Amino acid sequence: MEDRAETTVGEYVELEYQLTREDMRQALKARSKASGRAQRTQRFAVMGVAVVGVSVVPLAKGEAPDTQSLVLAGFLAVMMFVLQPWLTARQFHKIASRNGAYSARVDDSGATVSNTGGSSRLNWTAAPHYAETPDTFVLLSGDKGVSCLTVLPKRGVRELADVDGIRTLLDRHIRRL
Numbered sequence: 001m002e003d004r005a006e007t008t009v010g011e012y013v014e015l016e017y018q019l020t021r022e023d024m025r026q027a028l029k030a031r032s033k034a035s036g037r038a039q040r041t042q043r044f045a046v047m048g049v050a051v052v053g054v055s056v057v058p059l060a061k062g063e064a065p066d067t068q069s070l071v072l073a074g075f076l077a078v079m080m081f082v083l084q085p086w087l088t089a090r091q092f093h094k095i096a097s098r099n100g101a102y103s104a105r106v107d108d109s110g111a112t113v114s115n116t117g118g119s120s121r122l123n124w125t126a127a128p129h130y131a132e133t134p135d136t137f138v139l140l141s142g143d144k145g146v147s148c149l150t151v152l153p154k155r156g157v158r159e160l161a162d163v164d165g166i167r168t169l170l171d172r173h174i175r176r177l
Contacts, residue, residue: 034129
C-alpha cells in the first residue's frame with residue numbers, strides 16, 4: 001500500500017465531501033486569524049470590558065451601577081463571541097450547501113474543487129497560505145482581507161494517510177499560517 005505521507009512530485013490527493021456548518025465555522029475562524037480580524041475583535045472586547053469597568057467602579061464606591069452600561073456590555077459580548085460567528089458560519093454553509101456534494105483534487109499545480117454549480121481551479125499563487133484546523137485544511141488568498149477561502153474537510157479523503165499527503169503537498173507549495 002502506498003504511503004501518501006511521503007507524497008512525491010506528480011502525485012495528488014482526492015477528496016469527496018459535503019460541507020458542514022462546523023467546517024465553515026472552523027474555516028472562518030482560521031480566516032479571521034489570518035486577516036487580523038481576531039485582533040480587532042479582541043480590541044472590541046477590551047472596549048466592552050472598559051464599559052463594564054465603568055459600571056463596576058460605582059459599585060466599589062457603594063453606589064448603584066449604571067444598568068445601561070452593563071446591558072450594553074453584555075449585549076456586545078454575546079454578539080461578538082456567540083451570535084456573530086455562528087450566524088456567519090450558518091450563512092456561508094447555506095450558500096455552499098446549495099451546490100451539493102463536492103469533490104476536490106490537490107496536486108503540485110494547485111487545487112481543483114468541483115460541485116453541481118461548476119468547478120474552480122486555484123493555482124498556488126491564488127492561495128499562497130493555508131491554515132489547518134482540527135477537521136479541515138483552509139486555503140487562503142494572499143490579499144490583506146483574505147477575501148477568498150477554500151475549505152478541504154479532512155473527512156473527505158479516501159484513506160487516512162491522505163490527510164498527511166495533503167499536508168505534504170500544501171507544505172511543499174504554500175505557507176502554513
